[in-house]
Each structure stands twice: as C-alpha cells, then as structure tokens.
Amino acid sequence: MPTALPRLRADAAANRARILEVAREAFAAEGLDVPMTAIAHRAGLGVATLYRRFPTKEDLVAEAFTEQLDECAGLLDAALADPDPWRAFCWMVTQLCEMQARDRGFSAAFVTASQRTTEFGALRERAERGFAELVRRAQEAGGLRRDFHPADLSLILLANGGVRAGTAELTAAASRRLVAYLLQAFRADGAAPLPRPTAVPLDAALR
Amino acid sequence: MPTALPRLRADAAANRARILEVAREAFAAEGLDVPMTAIAHRAGLGVATLYRRFPTKEDLVAEAFTEQLDECAGLLDAALADPDPWRAFCWMVTQLCEMQARDRGFSAAFVTASQRTTEFGALRERAERGFAELVRRAQEAGGLRRDFHPADLSLILLANGGVRAGTAELTAAASRRLVAYLLQAFRADGAAPLPRPTAVPLDAALR
DNA sequence: GGTCAAGTGGAAGGCACCGTCCGCTTCCGC
DNA sequence: GCGGAAGCGGACGGTGCCTTCCACTTGACC
The missing domain is CATH 1.10.10.60 (Homeodomain-like)
Incomplete structure (x- = not known):
C-alpha cells in the first residue's frame, strides 16, 4: 500500500x-x-x-472479489502440494469450476480486476505458471493426455461460465456434469462414471 | 398464416x-x-x-432468425437419414455448435423466438424428439456412452455458447476444440486426436 | 397526371442506469 | 459538552436504449 x-x-x-x-x-x-x-x-x-x-462501480467489483482471487491462489498452492499430479489437476479444475458456477459475478469480476492493477496481473500470471506446472506434471505422470494445453484452462472456464440454468442448484449440477465430461475427455485413457444428467430446458439453456 | x-x-x-x-x-x-x-x-x-x-425488437429478432431455425431442422433431418448413428450424432453436435459459434445472436435469439409463438415451440419440441432418437440409435450402435442423456444437448449448447474469444476465427477455433473434447468424452470407448490448442488469454476467456 | 393511403424520418417520451452535488447529520478529540 | 471535519442521503444531470408521434413524401391505381 x-x-x-x-x-x-x-x-x-x-x-x-x-x-x-x-x-x-x-x-x-x-x-x-x-x-x-x-x-x-x-x-x-x-x-x-x-x-x-x-x-466507480469497477472499484467496488474489484474490491468485492479480491477475497475470491486469493482463494484461487490458495487452491493452486494446495494442488501443487498434492503428490498425485493427475488427482491434483482434476481437483484444481473441479474447484475452479465450482467457484465459477457458484458465483455469477466471478468470471466478469476476474476480467475487470485483472485489467485494473498490476497486482492482479501478477497474481494471474503466477496462476497461469502454476497451472502450467500442474499440467506438465500430470502429463509426465501419464494421467493427462499429451495434447492438453495449459491454455485449455481458458476454454474450460469459458465453457463452464456459459453454463447457467434456472436456479443456483441446477447451475451447480449442470456444471458438475460438464466438468465430469471434460475430465473424462482429458484422461490419457479409459472412461469414468458421471453424475446424473441435469434437466435444463433448452429455453434456459441458451443465452 | x-x-x-x-x-x-x-x-x-x-x-x-x-x-x-x-x-x-x-x-x-x-x-x-x-x-x-x-x-x-x-x-x-x-x-x-x-x-x-x-x-418490437423481439419481433425483428425472431424474424431475423427463422432462417437459422429452419436450417437446424434441416440438419436434424440430414442426421436422422445417416445410416451410421454415431457419425450422425457427432455431425449433428458439430454442426449445431458451429452455427452457434459463428453467430453471436443465435443462442439468445433461439430463446426469444421459442418463447414467442407456439410455432417455434413445436419446432423445438420436434428437434428435441429428433435428437433423442439420434441419441438412442447411437447408444444402440455402441458408439455413444450409455449414460449420455438427451438433455445433455442443453449442456453442450450452454458450454459452447460460453466460448467467446476475441475474433470470430478464434471463437470458432476454440469452439471446435471444445466440441472435440466433448465428443471424446461422449465416446463409449477409446480416444481421438484433437485440433491444435487455441491461445485465448485468460482475460478474454472469462466473461 | 392526380389522389390518397401507405410509407418515411427525425425528434421526442419514457426508462434504467452511472456518477455528482449539496445541504443536513453524526461521530471523535479536546 | 462542543466544534468541526467526516459521513450521509436523496435529488439531479448525463447517457444510451426502446418505442411512439407527427408532419412530410412517395408510389400505386384510376
């Protein structure tokens, strides 16, 4: 300060x-x-x-979400401490998506915030490097497919951010199912069970 | 009329x-x-x-997108005519997502439109039934995993709708990669190659 | 060509939002 | 207590949008 x-x-x-x-x-x-x-x-x-x-409103938004950004950083540290790289990777993706699904403002705030101060920029950069390391380890260990790219994190968050059903619970459930599908796709091999399907009406689905 | x-x-x-x-x-x-x-x-x-x-603006939107809705119906018919159910399923999902990625208004318009007239409602219902049939056949044939649910179409479109990168080309590429991941996840078995990763900056990613 | 409903454009109404201004109120240090 | 700075609230200006109104123009039919 x-x-x-x-x-x-x-x-x-x-x-x-x-x-x-x-x-x-x-x-x-x-x-x-x-x-x-x-x-x-x-x-x-x-x-x-x-x-x-x-x-300005932007100031309020930025301040309101610092807590969550710190939480993200914490998640990353925890993931990097896990001795099982694939589990760490899955856990990290799951947690991030869950946060995003829980909080409608999260994604937007992240953008707003990271464009404001260099502080946030640095935090983000650190997060990116950390995630890349997580990816590298998981690929090394053979759990994560080789052609997964750290930039796919953007893709994941974009896709997951698009998931908005009627209620918060529906959204959370839909997000979980999406994440399960994605993690399945990210495996170097095999298949895994899924949570039950969420019935989001097509109407609510698109927007 | x-x-x-x-x-x-x-x-x-x-x-x-x-x-x-x-x-x-x-x-x-x-x-x-x-x-x-x-x-x-x-x-x-x-x-x-x-x-x-x-x-009203809504009227304009609805009218502007009837063409595309008809196109969707056409896609479905084409898919149902394909003798290979799994290929038909993949093709249908791919086409839909591509349309959605190409057209920023598509998703929103779909909602607006389907809430307006019963005509659109009927069209949508028919689409849902058709897609369900596609799913059934693909599962029967063994290509599609058993726990895929027709309602997952919503999930797919929501997720794909969330994908918005800077330019139209970036968006299209990102969408293709997402779809490839998803189709991989939907397979009853095995793994398939992916298009190259798209570098969407995290900033642009979230929103 | 002349008539007149149909068509047209721009200005104005209504609304929701962000952000500011100014006179009144409340806490804090003495 | 009490003086004054800090805090406060609601009304107000500005902007951008959807939609309406009304005086003016134009094309189709006789």
Missing part, C-alpha cells in the same frame, strides 16, 4: 464492510449488473455513501 | 428485406444488443420505418 490513507470513522468502516458484504452477495446471485442504487439500498445506505467509498 | 396481410408497396418490401439482411448481419457479428437505431441507420432508413415493419 503506497499511502497510508486516514483511518475511517467507526460507523463509516462498518458501513463500508456492510457494503462489501451486500455487494458480494448480490454479485454472486445476480451477476455484475446489479444497480449501485440497489446495493446501497440493501446495505441500508444512500448511493452517495457507496460512491464515497468506491468511486 | 392466419390472415393474409395486404401486400407491401414495392419500396417498402425492399426496405423490409434490407432491414432483415442488415439485422442478421449485425446480430451475428455483435450479438443482440445492437441498437435498433443502428440497424435502421445501416439499412439507410429511419427508426420509424423499422418499427413500422417490426413493432
């Missing part, structure tokens, strides 16, 4: 915290297009207060 | 056609959020003219 900004007044600090809490909840449930006014109101505050703490 | 609406004046008919042409192009390239004003202007017309022909 470059400049030590003056401490907030007690009530202001509490409000700020409440704003973040509400924002995280709202973004997760409804995506990033929740109006600022709505967030402020749900936090029992006026819009001005919100804008005093977070000059 | 319930009532034979009066023939359009020659110029009006031409304008209507040009609107549709422009709209299809715009929706495909930029998605459904192209402003009505922009479409009218690109067709060399005022907004009012557009609204005279298509009372």
Whole structure:
C-alpha cells in the first residue's frame, strides 16, 4: 500500500464492510449488473455513501472479489502440494469450476480486476505458471493426455461460465456434469462414471 | 398464416428485406444488443420505418432468425437419414455448435423466438424428439456412452455458447476444440486426436 | 397526371442506469 | 459538552436504449 490513507470513522468502516458484504452477495446471485442504487439500498445506505467509498462501480467489483482471487491462489498452492499430479489437476479444475458456477459475478469480476492493477496481473500470471506446472506434471505422470494445453484452462472456464440454468442448484449440477465430461475427455485413457444428467430446458439453456 | 396481410408497396418490401439482411448481419457479428437505431441507420432508413415493419425488437429478432431455425431442422433431418448413428450424432453436435459459434445472436435469439409463438415451440419440441432418437440409435450402435442423456444437448449448447474469444476465427477455433473434447468424452470407448490448442488469454476467456 | 393511403424520418417520451452535488447529520478529540 | 471535519442521503444531470408521434413524401391505381 503506497499511502497510508486516514483511518475511517467507526460507523463509516462498518458501513463500508456492510457494503462489501451486500455487494458480494448480490454479485454472486445476480451477476455484475446489479444497480449501485440497489446495493446501497440493501446495505441500508444512500448511493452517495457507496460512491464515497468506491468511486466507480469497477472499484467496488474489484474490491468485492479480491477475497475470491486469493482463494484461487490458495487452491493452486494446495494442488501443487498434492503428490498425485493427475488427482491434483482434476481437483484444481473441479474447484475452479465450482467457484465459477457458484458465483455469477466471478468470471466478469476476474476480467475487470485483472485489467485494473498490476497486482492482479501478477497474481494471474503466477496462476497461469502454476497451472502450467500442474499440467506438465500430470502429463509426465501419464494421467493427462499429451495434447492438453495449459491454455485449455481458458476454454474450460469459458465453457463452464456459459453454463447457467434456472436456479443456483441446477447451475451447480449442470456444471458438475460438464466438468465430469471434460475430465473424462482429458484422461490419457479409459472412461469414468458421471453424475446424473441435469434437466435444463433448452429455453434456459441458451443465452 | 392466419390472415393474409395486404401486400407491401414495392419500396417498402425492399426496405423490409434490407432491414432483415442488415439485422442478421449485425446480430451475428455483435450479438443482440445492437441498437435498433443502428440497424435502421445501416439499412439507410429511419427508426420509424423499422418499427413500422417490426413493432418490437423481439419481433425483428425472431424474424431475423427463422432462417437459422429452419436450417437446424434441416440438419436434424440430414442426421436422422445417416445410416451410421454415431457419425450422425457427432455431425449433428458439430454442426449445431458451429452455427452457434459463428453467430453471436443465435443462442439468445433461439430463446426469444421459442418463447414467442407456439410455432417455434413445436419446432423445438420436434428437434428435441429428433435428437433423442439420434441419441438412442447411437447408444444402440455402441458408439455413444450409455449414460449420455438427451438433455445433455442443453449442456453442450450452454458450454459452447460460453466460448467467446476475441475474433470470430478464434471463437470458432476454440469452439471446435471444445466440441472435440466433448465428443471424446461422449465416446463409449477409446480416444481421438484433437485440433491444435487455441491461445485465448485468460482475460478474454472469462466473461 | 392526380389522389390518397401507405410509407418515411427525425425528434421526442419514457426508462434504467452511472456518477455528482449539496445541504443536513453524526461521530471523535479536546 | 462542543466544534468541526467526516459521513450521509436523496435529488439531479448525463447517457444510451426502446418505442411512439407527427408532419412530410412517395408510389400505386384510376
């Protein structure tokens, strides 16, 4: 932190915290297009207060999601510590996709955030290198097919991000099934059982 | 068609056609959020003219995509005519995903359209039944895994719909790779080669 | 060619959102 | 307590969109 900004007044600090809490909840449930006014109101505050703490919506989004980005970093460390590379790879993909499925704002926030500060950029780069290492090991061990490319992570997240069913539960289930299919496709060999199919109506399917 | 609406004046008919042409192009390239004003202007017309022909944006969208819906129906018929069920299944999935990747508005339009008239609803239902038949045959023949469910079509289209890279070409390539992975996962056995990986930056990946 | 419904364009209405401004209120240090 | 800075809320300006309105033009038919 470059400049030590003056401490907030007690009530202001509490409000700020409440704003973040509400924002995280709202973004997760409804995506990033929740109006600022709505967030402020749900936090029992006026819009001005919100804008005093977070000059733009982007700032709010970035701040609201730092927690999750840290969580991602943690996941990666955990995966890299696993002695079984293929299991680590599967686990990592599963966890990431689960986070994404759980939180509608996650993907969008990731983009917003990583375009903002170099801090996020660095975090992302580190994540990419870590994942590449995970891939290398899993291929070395023979679990992961040779033609899997670390950049396929983008593909996975894009595809998984597209999965949005009616309710959160449906989305989660659909995402799990997709991940199971994908991991099956990523195996160097063999086949594995799948979770039960999720009945998403075609209507809800496309969008 | 319930009532034979009066023939359009020659110029009006031409304008209507040009609107549709422009709209299809715009929706495909930029998605459904192209402003009505922009479409009218690109067709060399005022907004009012557009609204005279298509009372709401939804109407325009629906009309602009009927062609593609018919194309889908055609695909299905072709697939059902193929004597090799597994090949037919793969081909159908590939074609659908390719259409979807080529046209940014496709998915959204499908939803809009199918919620409008019973005509579209019927078309969709027929498509669902046809695809289910395709699935049944492919499983019967032993190419498709037994636990694939017809509703997985939704999952496929959702996932594929999420794939959006920078350019149209990148998107198409990414989509092809995803489809290859998925078809691999759908096989009752074995493994197959993949197209080369597409380097979508993580930034672009998420959204 | 003349008539007039059909067709046309641009301006304006309505709405939802982001972000700002300004007068009032509340906490904190003395 | 009390003064003043920090905090606060709601109204407001700006933008971009869908859609409507209305005065003007144009093509088809007699």
